[in-house]
Amino acid sequence: MCFKIGPPRLVGVEVEWFVHDDRCPTEPVPPERTRAALRSLPLGGEDGTSLPSGSRLTLEPGGQVELSSRPATGLLACVEDTRRDLTALRAAFAAQGLRLTGTGTDPLARPRRMVLDHPRYLAMERHFDSAGPWGRIMMTGTASLQVCLDAGDADGPHAADRRWLLAHRLGPVLVAAFANSPLLDGKPTGHRSTRQIVWSRMDPTRTLAPAPDHGDPREAWAQYVLDAEVLCVRRPDGIPWTAPRGLTFRDWLRGAGERPPTLADLDYHRTTLFPPVRPRGHLELRMIDAQPGDGWVVPAALVTALLDDPVAADAALAALEPLEALEAPRTPGPQQGADSPRAPRSDVWRRAATLAVADPELRRAALACFAAADAALGRLPGAGRLRATVAGFAERYPARGRCPADDQLDALRAGTRRTPPEEAAP
Template sequence: MSGVCFKIGPPRLVGVEVEWFVHDDRCPERPVPPELIHSALESLPLGGPDGTSLPSGSRLTLEPGGQVELSSPPATGLMACVEDTRRDLTALRAAFAARGLRLTGTGTDPLARPRQLVLDHPRYVAMERFFDSAGPWGRIMMTGTASVQVCVDAGDADGPQAVARRWRLVHRLGPVLVAAFANSPVLDGKATGHRSTRQTVWSRMDPTRTLAPAPDHGDPGEAWAQYVLDAQVLCVRRPEGLPWTAPPGLTFRDWIRGGGERPPTLADLDYHRTTLFPPVRPHGYLELRMIDAQPGDGWVVPAALVTALLDDPLAAEAALAALEPLERLERRGHPERPDGREHPAARAPRSEAWRRAATLAVADPELRRATLACFAAADAALGRLPGAERLRATVAAFAERYPARGRCPADDQLDALRAGTRRTPPEEPAP
C-alpha cells in the first residue's frame, strides 16, 4: 500500500481541486434544480487532451449536495497549474452564467436552503445512513460544505524533499491553512461562532476516517496502512439494486479477519481508501483537504503558498521553524500518555491548534505569527521562482489584506452579514 499511496520521486507536479456551490443569480435562496446544473455541465466545450475534459484537461464532478468540483490535471509546476485551471474555470463560469447561475466559493453554504442529496448513487445513500447515526455533521459535510484541495508530489526517498519530511510539514502546516483561508462563518443564514465552520464539522465526524494518522510512526506509509485498516467500512459494493450499507462498526481489519459477509478484494480496499477523509490523504501524491473554498480566483493563493513552502527547501525549513510554537501548543494541551506516545486528542483536526484555527483563525496571536512567517517564507520562495512576479504580488496582497490585519476571508462574510448588504460572498475578478 505504501508504494501505491506514496509515489517516490523528485517533487514536480501540482494540481488543485476547487469546489463551488451553485446559486440562482436572481434568487440565491431558491434551490437550483439538478437538471439545470446538468444542463450547464453538458453545454461545456469538452475536448482537452483526451476529448472528454475541459480545454486544459480539467475534469468535472458533481458532489452529493449539488456542489460542482473542478479537478485540474497534474501540471509541471505552479505556474502551469494556475494558468490551466484559470482557463478551464473561465469556461465553467460562462456555462453557468448563461443559465442564470453563479458559482459561489465559500466553505459552507451560507444560505438557508433545503439540504438534501441530489445524487442517488448507492455510495452516497450508504454514506448518508452511516453518518446520520452520529448526528447531523455528515449530512452537513456532504451537502453544505466546499473546499480547495491542493495536490503535490509525495517526495523523494530521502534528503531535503523526503516523503517523511513533507508529510510532517503538511500536517504541521494544517492549522495555518485553516486559519489563513477560513471562509465559512455562516451556515443556514446564521453566524456559527466559528471562522471555519467547515473545519468544525469535519472535527465532529467519525474519527476513524477524519483524524490524521497516528504521528508517532516514523514511516508515513506504515502509519497510513494502519489507519486504513483501522477505519470503519462505510459501504460495501453490491450488485445493482442492493443497498451498499456496511455492517455497523466493521473496520477493514475486521473484514480481512472474516467479519464481513464475504472476503474483501483488493478492489474493496482501493474503494475503502476513497471513503477516508483525513486532513492530508495520500493518493501517490499528497492531497491537502483542510482549506475552505475561496471566492473568485482566491484558490490561487493557497495553491501558491503550499507549493512554495513544500517545493523550496529554504522555505520548507523556515516554515517548520515558524510552526514550532504550534507544536508546543499541542504538547501543552495534551500531555503524553503513560506509554510515552502522543495523546490521540493531539491529532489533527481535533487538537488545540486546529480548534483555535477553526474558531478564531488568525485572530489568535500564535496562529497569526505562524501564518505571517509562512507567508514571508513563501514570498521569498516565489521570488526565487522564474516568472512568478504576478503570482507573488497576488499572495503578498492577500497577506496584507488578511493575516497582517488579523483577518481572514470569513471576516468579510461576517461584516456583510452584520451590515445586511449581501447574502453570499462576491466572486471577485482574477488578479
C-alpha cells in the same frame, strides 16, 4: 502505491463550488439546471473532457460542482490551466443564470438535500446519520479547496516523510489563514471555519490524521487504513451498500464481514477516508475552505512554495514549531477523541477554526509562512505576478488579523450582499 517516490514535479488543485441562482439565491438549484450548464460546455458531456485545459468535472452529493485540474508541471502552469478552465465553466453557468460561489459552507438559509442517489452516497448518509447531522451537512453544505503535490523523494531535502510532516504541521495555519465559512443556514456560527468544525465532529476513524508515533508515513497510513471503519460494501445492482456498524477493514480481513475482502475492496475503502492530508500517490491537502473568485490561487501558491522549496520548508517548520506545544492533549481519551493531539481535534486546530488568525500564535506562524513563501516565489522564474497576489493577500488578511470569513461577517452586518463576493483575489 499511496506514496509514489520521486522528485517533486507536479501540481494540481481540486476547486469546489456551490451553485446559486442569481435571481433566487435562497432557493435550491434543481440538478437538471446544473447538468444543463455542464452540457453546454464546448464538446458537451459531463465526463470532464470538455474544458480547454482538460480539467475533470464532478457533481457532489449536495449539488456542488468540483473542478479537478490536470496534473501540471509546476505551479505556474497549474494556475494558468485552472484559470482557463474556470473561465469556461463560469461562462457556461452564467448563461444559465447560475453563479458559482466559493465558500466553505453554504452561507444561505436554503433547503439542503441529496441530489445524487448513488449507492455510495446513500451508504455514507446512513453511516454518518447514526452519529448526528454532521455527515449530512458535510455532504450537502460544505465545499473545499484541495492542493495536490507529489509525495517526494526517498530521502534528501524533498524526502517524503519530511513533506508529510510539514503538510500536517501546516494544517492549522491553512485553516486559519483561509477560513471562509462563518455562516450556516444564513446565521453566524461563532466559528470562522464552520466547515472545519463539521469535519471535527464526524467519524474519527476516517477524519483524524494518522497517528504521529510512526516514523514512516507509509506505516502510519497502512495502520490508519486497516483501523478505519468500513463505510460501504459494494454489492450487485439494487442491493444497498450499507456496511455493518463498527466493522474495520482489519476486522474484515480477519473474517468478520459477509465475504472475504478483495484488493478492489481495499482500494475502494481508501477512497472513503478523509483525513486532513490524504496520500493518493501524491499528497492531497484537504483542510482548506473553498475561496471566492480566484482566491484559490493564494493557498495553492503558498502550499507549493513551502513544500517544494527546501529553504522555505525549513523556515516554515521553524515557524510552526511553537504551535506543536499547543497540540498536547489535556486528557487522553478512547479512540483519539475530542482532546486528541491528532488533527483536526486538537486545541490548535479548534482555535484555527474558531478564531483564525485573530489568534496571536496562529497569526505569527501564518505571517512567517507567508514570508517564507514570498522568498520562495522570488526564486521562481516568472512568478512575479503570482508573488504580488500572495503578498497582497497577506497584507489584506493575516497582517491585519483577518481572514476571508471576516468579509462575509462584515457583509452580513451591513446587509449589503446576498451571497459572498466572487471578485478575484487582490
